[in-house]
Amino acid sequence: MNVLEIRNLTKKFGDFAAVDNMTLSVREGEIFGFLGANGAGKSTTINMIASLLRSTKGEIDLLGRSISANARFAKSNIGIVPQDIAIYEDMTAYENVRFFAGLYGLRGETLKERTAEALEFVGLGDKHKSYPKNFSGGMKRRLNIACAIAHRPKLIIMDEPTVGIDPQSRNYILNSVKKLNEMGSTIIYTSHYMEEVEEICTRIAIVDHGKIIADGTKEQLKSIITDTKEIWIGVRSAEPVQVEALKAIPGVLSVRVEEQTVMVSSKAEVGNLNRIIQQLIKDQAEIRSVEEQAPNLEAVFLTLTGRNLRD
């Protein structure tokens, strides 16, 4: 069963189409990864699903009902974890969750139980009387999640929920997402961290210029680029590397350079490894290692969009 169905969705700001005739569906029980660079149209799509923006054209159905005609029903069944931490610093953790859960119609004992349950779930049960101004970034992020889940939504939208936090909190949040999913929530997850998406998402859509350009499991997406190979060359320093000269080599699709690694994406059928190495020797880059990587989502994204996810 599809929890969410989007058909021919378009959102225009003046002449600019932030979302351009998008169609996709999210099935019940999925953790659906939404990948796209800044300005690709992810947030606009999410805002339309959450009824924060009106679409210019197209339809969104949640649990089989149009959200435009059943806004209250749709809102009641969606929990949104915004990219920015959206909590009141002058209210305790408990009061924050209770206030937002109260807006979803929870009252009395149910409200108390669900509030406590949500705080326990994100590991803030013992901090329920504390004010968020005394919390670390990771704790605030977890409270941000608790505020979105106390009403037990069918669909949880998480927009970059791990931005700017320590690895421990990130792991906690990723485990929480998996647990929420196991408990029956369908999740839409957006992130700039490809490894997170790869780790937790059961299906991924890549968005570019307001359109879905690829959609499937990570294996399906990786299979799209079997005709390309990823060569990582370890060097003492990448400083002298002439990137444009590497790009000019036949078959090379893209070149990325980090401190001591040169990452070349190339057409699989073209035998150009010798020429790449010769160019690096010419650049006096002092080669230390050469290895061919299995295709990953980063490479898929780069191949499909021509830019890095964090561009």
Place this chain on the structure above:
Amino acid sequence: MNVLNIAWKEIKTGLRDTKTFLLMLAFPIVLILILGTALSGAFSTSVKVGDMKLLYRSEVTSPQLAEYWNGFLKAAESQGIRAVAAEAGADGRKAVRDNRYTAYAELGDNGIRFYGSSKVSIETNILQGMLTVFADRYNLVAAAVKENPAAVPGIVAAWTDAGDYVREASVDPKRQPGSIDYYAMAMTTMFALYAAFSATYLIQGEHARKTAIRLSAAPVSRAEVFAGKIVGCTFYNFLILLAVVLFSKLAFDADWGSRFGIVLAVLATEVLLAISLGLALGYLLKGEGSRSVLMIFLQIASFAGGAYFPFGETEGVIHLLLNLNPLMWANTALMKVIYENDALAALPAIGLNAAVAAAFLILAVIAMRKREAL
């Protein structure tokens, strides 16, 4: 229920911010104290009367007149006038000129001669007035003795009360506020209007805290969010005003009249007007723009509304313009309620406050509908 939930949250977080609460409480109280003390002279309707010392010489031979004169002296003494009989050979006029006595009276069978000091004219006039009353009455008694002696005891008995010589009267019989009374009222109404400032943050604050997205995503209508915020903010600001009113009453003995409920009703509707104004401006003009416009409006309204000094009678266009000011109509209503005990005078102010508040809210709702999110 959502409205109450949102309103309660506004009240709770407002009260929890003790620094702001105390500042909002202290500011009007300090101004009441400063302006009320500094401008107390401008509001005073009483004149201090100094000691009155009457030097007299009595050469009366009629026992009836002597007895009546003694009765007058007793009555005068009960009014704080010190009457001293002049020693033989003493120059009474010189004693007055030397400022040792307020006035000098010479009493004979043919009448009274009075010499008053021009240095203390009020005291002199009082003594002169009392002696004039005494002389008139004595003449009446003298005539009665001749024509109808039986009526004399009755006439004299009716005059034994000291108040018969001195009667308090006022040019303006209405009660008037003292400076503390006036500024307690004027500062309270002025700060009621300043509640508009906090209202500009009601929605803008949600955007700044990023919580607007949660409110918009929840199954709550924008009207409910609006209503909750208005109710909460109005109640919170009204609580502050109530504290100012009570403090001024208890600490400064400010006069708030006997119709306390009506006074509070005027203040409550004025706060509602201010909140609606702030909310509408905050919605129509984003960011600091709304607060700049509001500051200009509030300064003009405060000045023209009599917050810093009361306006006298005005006429024509000026009168019309001044009365378009919410502060003016609130102050006018409260003056009548407090000092003339005229409860009905509050109705125009309450009605206008509610109508203008409704107009601003409609404006805010129209602006809100044009937006996609909160």
